[in-house]
Structure formats: structure tokens, C-alpha cells
Amino acid sequence: MTTITPTTKSSHRGTGTTATRVIGLLATVMCAWLVVFGLILSPADRDQGDAVRIMYVHVPSVWLAYLAFIVTAAGSAIHLFGRRHSLQADRVAGASAEIGVVFMGVTLVSGMLWGRITWGVYWQWDARLTTTALLFVSYIGYLAVRNLDGTREQLARRSAIVGLLAVLEIPLVHWSVKLWRSLHQEATVLGTDLDVSLDGLMLFSLFVGVVAFTLVFVWLLLHRARTMAVVDLAAQRRLDDALIARRREGGN
Amino acid sequence: MANQRRRLALSVARKDLRIERRSHVLTAQILPFTLVTMVLFAFALDATSVLQRVAPGLVWLAVLFSMMIVVQRAFAVETADGALDALRSAGADMSGVFFGKFIALVVQLIIVEGALWIAAVLLYGIELRLGGIVLLVTSSISATCGLAAIGTIYGGLASGIQGRESLLPLLVLPVASPVLIGATRSAEAAFGIGGTVASEGWPWLGLLTVFAVAFVVVGSFAFGPLVDD
Amino acid sequence: MSNAGFIIGSYVLTFGAIIGFALRTIRLGRKLADDLDDSEKPWL
Numbered sequence: 228m229t230t231i232t233p234t235t236k237s238s239h240r241g242t243g244t245t246a247t248r249v250i251g252l253l254a255t256v257m258c259a260w261l262v263v264f265g266l267i268l269s270p271a272d273r274d275q276g277d278a279v280r281i282m283y284v285h286v287p288s289v290w291l292a293y294l295a296f297i298v299t300a301a302g303s304a305i306h307l308f309g310r311r312h313s314l315q316a317d318r319v320a321g322a323s324a325e326i327g328v329v330f331m332g333v334t335l336v337s338g339m340l341w342g343r344i345t346w347g348v349y350w351q352w353d354a355r356l357t358t359t360a361l362l363f364v365s366y367i368g369y370l371a372v373r374n375l376d377g378t379r380e381q382l383a384r385r386s387a388i389v390g391l392l393a394v395l396e397i398p399l400v401h402w403s404v405k406l407w408r409s410l411h412q413e414a415t416v417l418g419t420d421l422d423v424s425l426d427g428l429m430l431f432s433l434f435v436g437v438v439a440f441t442l443v444f445v446w447l448l449l450h451r452a453r454t455m456a457v458v459d460l461a462a463q464r465r466l467d468d469a470l471i472a473r474r475r476e477g478g479n
Numbered sequence: 480m481a482n483q484r485r486r487l488a489l490s491v492a493r494k495d496l497r498i499e500r501r502s503h504v505l506t507a508q509i510l511p512f513t514l515v516t517m518v519l520f521a522f523a524l525d526a527t528s529v530l531q532r533v534a535p536g537l538v539w540l541a542v543l544f545s546m547m548i549v550v551q552r553a554f555a556v557e558t559a560d561g562a563l564d565a566l567r568s569a570g571a572d573m574s575g576v577f578f579g580k581f582i583a584l585v586v587q588l589i590i591v592e593g594a595l596w597i598a599a600v601l602l603y604g605i606e607l608r609l610g611g612i613v614l615l616v617t618s619s620i621s622a623t624c625g626l627a628a629i630g631t632i633y634g635g636l637a638s639g640i641q642g643r644e645s646l647l648p649l650l651v652l653p654v655a656s657p658v659l660i661g662a663t664r665s666a667e668a669a670f671g672i673g674g675t676v677a678s679e680g681w682p683w684l685g686l687l688t689v690f691a692v693a694f695v696v697v698g699s700f701a702f703g704p705l706v707d708d
Numbered sequence: 709m710s711n712a713g714f715i716i717g718s719y720v721l722t723f724g725a726i727i728g729f730a731l732r733t734i735r736l737g738r739k740l741a742d743d744l745d746d747s748e749k750p751w752l
Contacts, residue, residue, distance in 0.1 A: 239746060239749070240738060240742065241734065241738030241739075241741045241742055242734075242737035242751075243737075244751065258723065262723075266715070266719065276710050276711075277709045277711060277712070278711055278714070278715065280709075281714070281715055284722040284723075285718070288722060307704075325729075329729045333721065333722045336721050336722075337718040337722055340715075340717060340718045340721075341714075341718065343714060344714050361653045361656055364649070364652075365650075365654065367649070368646070368653065371650075372636070372646070372650070375646075381707075384704055384705075385636055385705060388636070388701050388704060388705050389636065389650070392632070392654070392697065392701070395693060396653070396654050399657045399686075399689070399693070400656060400657055402657070403656070403661055403686055404657075404660065406660075406661075406682060406683070406686060407660050407664065443726060446730075447729065447730060450730075450733045450734060453737060453741070453749075453751050454733060454736050454737040454741070456750050456751065457737070457740040457741045457744065457749075458740065460744075461740065
């Protein structure tokens with residue numbers, strides 16, 4: 228398809244490749260579909276009315292946020308326990324956490340707007356919501372650890388441990404909040420649950436949302452991890468240059 | 480090996496506590512600070528009935544905040560004179576150091592908690608039931624072990640790094656939230672606040688114990704790589 | 709559509725945040741990687 232150019236420099240701009248371009252295009256198309264299906268084609272819910280439309284962005288974004296944190300944990304584990312202590316795994320973990328924080332922030336905001344319509348309040352101290360909010364803060368902390376001073380290997384190891392500790396935190400936080408809320412029988416006061424029975428078109432819209440956001444996630448992950456690789460490469464080069472300069476001085 | 484680790488842990492703990500005793504920071508600064516917070520809570524909430532209702536929560540919040548200071552101090556001491564580096568280059572077993580810092584932290588937090596409970600009884604007028612003493616003591620110890628474990632893990636992580644003062648609360652407080660919930664609820668049950676009975680506190684003790692065990696075990700493994708260079 | 713403000717607002721915020729993050733990532737990637745030759749890019 229593409230003609231072979233003598234200078235390879237111009238064939239791929241920035242961190243892009245043919246693969247990311249295809250994924251990016253698909254993601255854009257699916258997101259456009261999501262807007263069309265979510266806002267126009269899908270029917271209003273019997274109980275919730277049009278408020279159910281928020282679900283088509285809310286549920287996919289929370290799934291993706293948790294997927295991103297699973298990827299972070301996996302990347303951290305591979306870095307920490309793998310024999311090569313791969314920095315690539317560390318970069319994937321970091322990139323995934325950044326994307327997860329974005330998706331989780333979006334989840335919290337859209338969930339609050341949805342809650343305002345269905346419950347009449349922005350926030351309910353339910354186990355899922357509270358765990359999600361605490362997790363959001365924890366991963367902001369994880370990203371702060373990634374930006375600390377230190378050698379590259381030191382930072383990677385530290386953030387891998389923090390990334391794995393955050394996973395340990397999830398069940399404990401969820402358990403404690405659940406136990407706490409089970410003592411307060413307030414759920415009935417606030418009425419409707421967010422669960423809805425989905426008919427065909429609603430389910431399909433949700434499916435479109437999940438596919439669209441998964442593509443967005445993969446696309447973002449590739450670009451972000453590659454950008455981090457370039458940053459590492461530049462830092463390595465500066466280090467090498469400094470070493471060469473030092474050696475020259477020593478030789479004179 | 481295990482014997483050596485125990486000796487190292489005990490000597491680190493003894494050293495930390497001796498530093499505290501000589502510097503009088505715990506007695507002259509941190510305890511007064513916690514007492515001031517208890518008085519400020521009373522100003523903010525203004526009504527004795529409200530204070531009595533929320534006293535356990537306030538006590539544990541004060542414990543969390545003073546823990547930030549204690550942890551920061553415990554690791555500032557280590558990094559200031561390069562003691563941690565010296566231990567590391569001497570090939571010391573870092574899990575022994577973890578347990579040492581952990582024990583010292585537990586002792587200091589228990590002292591803070593004792594002072595806070597006495598203050599709550601005196602200032603807020605809550606009354607401890609005889610049947611609640613066992614629950615209060617056991618849940619406080621479990622909660623303290625959990626807090627000390629995460630304090631040591633994240634304190635070690637943030638030690639020797641610029642800007643750690645603001646990073647530590649961000650890392651510790653979300654993780655510590657199950658402890659705050661569990662310790663507060665079991666203390667409410669122990670004091671019979673809000674019509675609770677002591678038996679309602681036992682599930683919380685379970686949560687606190689699982690939390691403490693999980694983070695002590697993880698911490699003993701993770702501490703070495705975390706502070707390693 | 710009832711509650712249109714909330715519903716459309718949630719879509720705008722969701723896509724706005726994602727697009728904003730994507731643009732930031734792409735810009736940074738281009739700024740850094742455009743100076744590199746293709747042979748230096750580890751992912752190619």
C-alpha cells in the first residue's frame with residue numbers, strides 16, 4: 228500500500244504506527260456510535276427514563292478503570308518478579324494507571340450526575356462508590372510515587388510495590404465499607420437501585436460503549452507507554468553522554 | 480537467622496524508643512497536639528451530646544493524624560544520619576528493621592491512644608462499660624498493628640525523598656480507611672454509643688485483625704526492596 | 709429528554725476528559741519522538 232520511502236523518519240509521526248492508527252480510527256468510529264446509540268437510538272428506561280443513558284458511558288468507564296488497574300498490577304508484578312525486571316512492564320503499568328485515573332475520575336463524575344437524577348443526591352455511602360473513590364485517591368498517590376526523585380530502577384521497583392499494595396487494599400476497603408453500611412439500613416430510604424433490566428437495544432448500546440472504551444484504552448496505552456519509552460531513552464542518553472564526557476576529562 | 484532478625488528488630492525498636500524518650504517529642508509535642516485536637520473538636524461540634532456520639536471517631540482521627548507526625552519523625556531520624564544506609568550496606572536483614580520500626584511505632588501509638596481515650600472520657604464524658612474493656616483493648620491493639628504496618632511501609636518508601644511530608648498522608652490515609660471504620664465501630668460498641676451492644680464489635684475485630692496480619696506479612700517482605708537503593 | 713443537562717453533561721465530561729488526555733499524550737509523544745529516527749524507536 229505505502230511506497231517505501233528512503234528516509235524512514237517521515238513514515239511514522241510521533242509515537243504512532245499503522246496499528247495505532249487503525250485502532251484510533253476504530254475507537255473514534257465506535258465512540259461516535261456510542262453517542263448515537265446512547266443518546267438517540269436506545270429507548271428510555273421504564274423506571275429511570277432518560278437517566279439510563281448515562282449508564283452507557285458510566286458503566287464502560289468504570290470497567291475500563293478497573294481493567295486499567297489490573298493491567299497496572301500485572302505490569303508491576305512482571306517488573307518486580309520477572310527475572311529481567313523489565314522496564315517495559317513498568318512503563319505499561321504507569322501508563323495504564325494514568326489512563327485508569329482518568330477513567331475513574333470520569334466514572335465518579337458521571338456516577339454522581341446519574342445519582343443526582345435517580346437518588347436525588349450526588350453521593351451515597353455505598354460500598355461500591357466509596358471503594359471507587361478511595362481507589363481513585365490511591366492511584367493518584369501511585370502516580371505521585373512514580374514522579375519522585377531517584378534512579379530509574381529505584382522508581383520502577385518502588386512504584387511496582389505501591390501498585391501491588393493498592394490491589395491488596397481493594398478487598399479490605401470494600402469489605403469494611405460493606406460491613407459498615409450493612410449496619411445502617413438506609414438503602415430503602417433512597418429508593419431505587421441503579422440496576423436496570425436491559426432490553427436488546429440497551430444491551431447493545433452498552434456493548435458498543437465497552438468496545439469503544441476498550442479500543443480507546445488500548446490506543447492510549449500504546450501511545451503513553453511509547454512516550455515513556457522515549458523519555459527513558461533520552462534520560463539514558465544524557466547519562467551516557469555525561470559518562471563519556473567524564474571519561475574524556477579523566478583521560479586528559 | 481530468625482534469631483538474628485529478632486535481635487535486630489528489638490535493637491532497632493529499643494533505639495527508636497530511646498531516641499523518643501530522650502528528645503521528649505512524644506510527650507512534649509505529639510501528646511499536647513492530640514489533646515489540642517480533642518479540644519478543637521469540641522469547639523467545632525459544640526454540643527456534648529454530639530461529642531459523645533462521635534467520640535470514638537474523633538479519637539481515631541486524632542490517632543491517624545498524630546501517626547503521620549510520628550512516622551515522619553521515625554524515618555527522619557534514620558535518613559538524617561544515614562543510619563538506614565549503614566544498616567543496608569552492612570547487609571542487615573531488612574525485615575528485621577521493618578519489625579523494629581513497627582514495634583516502636585506500635586508502642587508510641589498505644590501511648591497516644593491511651594492519652595486520647597482518657598481525654599475523651601474526661602472531656603466528652605463518655606463512659607466505658609465493664610463488658611467493653613476487652614473489646615476496646617483487643618480492637619485497639621489490632622488497629623494499632625495495622626496502622627503501624629502501613630505507616631512503616633509507606634514511611635520507608637517516602638524516606639529520604641524531597642516532598643515526602645505531603646506524600647505520606649496521600650499514600651497512607653486511603654489505605655488506613657478500613658482501620659478507621661473498624662476501630663471506630665468497635666469502640667462505639669465497647670462504649671455502648673448509639674445503643675450498640677458489645678457483641679456488635681466482634682466482626683470489626685475480625686476485620687482489623689485480617690488487615691493487621693495482611694499488612695504486617697506484606698510489609699516484612701516489601702520493606703527491603705522499598706528502601707533499597 | 710428529561711434531565712437533558714445532566715445526561716448530555718455527563719457525555720460531554722466523559723468524552724472531554726478522554727479527548728483532553730489523548731491530545732496531551734499525542735502532543736507529548738510527537739514533541740519527543742519526532743526527533744528520533746525510526747531505527748531508534750523501540751516499538752518499530
